[in-house]
Amino acid sequence: MRYFIELSYNGTAYHGWQNQPNAITVQQVLEETLSTLFQQDIAIVGAGRTDAGVHASQMFAHFETALEFPENLIFKLNSFLPDDIAVHDIFEVQANAHARFNALSRSYCYKISTKKNVFNTHLAYALHHELEVSKMIQACEILMQYKDFQCFSKSKTEVKTYNCDIMQASWEQSADELVFTIKADRFLRNMVRAIVGTLINIGAGKLEVEQLHEIIKSKDRSEAGFSVPAHGLYLFHIEYSEQIRK
Numbered sequence: 001m002r003y004f005i006e007l008s009y010n011g012t013a014y015h016g017w018q019n020q021p022n023a024i025t026v027q028q029v030l031e032e033t034l035s036t037l038f039q040q041d042i043a044i045v046g047a048g049r050t051d052a053g054v055h056a057s058q059m060f061a062h063f064e065t066a067l068e069f070p071e072n073l074i075f076k077l078n079s080f081l082p083d084d085i086a087v088h089d090i091f092e093v094q095a096n097a098h099a100r101f102n103a104l105s106r107s108y109c110y111k112i113s114t115k116k117n118v119f120n121t122h123l124a125y126a127l128h129h130e131l132e133v134s135k136m137i138q139a140c141e142i143l144m145q146y147k148d149f150q151c152f153s154k155s156k157t158e159v160k161t162y163n164c165d166i167m168q169a170s171w172e173q174s175a176d177e178l179v180f181t182i183k184a185d186r187f188l189r190n191m192v193r194a195i196v197g198t199l200i201n202i203g204a205g206k207l208e209v210e211q212l213h214e215i216i217k218s219k220d221r222s223e224a225g226f227s228v229p230a231h232g233l234y235l236f237h238i239e240y241s242e243q244i245r246k
Helices: 026-038 073-080 133-143 191-203 211-218
Strands: 002-009 044-046 055-064 085-093 105-113 166-173 177-184 233-239
Touching: 002 026, 026 044, 026 055, 026 073, 026 085, 073 085, 105 191, 133 166, 133 191, 133 211, 177 191, 191 211
Parallel strands: 055 233
Antiparallel strands: 002 055, 002 085, 044 055, 105 177, 105 233, 166 177
């Protein structure tokens, strides 16, 4: 039987989601914990591959087992898991349901700390100079006009297409935080961090809003802005059809 597991994690201590040969990852820790409790090797497949240092307030993965669940499985998982990983739900799904391929959309946010805040030093990008947020909002409208985002993709990545359907891109500002939100059917490696860096350059007056058209059309990563640090990035929502549930 196949199950979905819903979890969240603070990515600070991990070399991303996906298993790596010489570095600790979220997938590795979760697989080891599940395998310990089931007393059987359990492999999981995640809905995405967050990079080193990136966080997730909502992540899904699927796994298979024919064994009965240990009593109070979620409680026991959270007792065994480190403090920076939490399991919220486990539910049975259709036999062919896939955490990655059945995702309808994914939503990320990027947090910028606009004033010094001792409580979010490692959870938001500190950027204390003035930005013209209105121009950054205008640039979001340009993003929505395109599908090919090769200019924001990490180089030397193996993908069949650079096309992504962006459904939402917006900025919200509070007293001491600026938050970028983006929703799409899929994302390229480093895409969100490169977009944010480019929009920051626009807000800082280093680029004009209309230049974003030429950057996207260039399909050249060197034309886009810098990649913002990982610690401000959060995967916060993954959407599925209710039909995947058993």
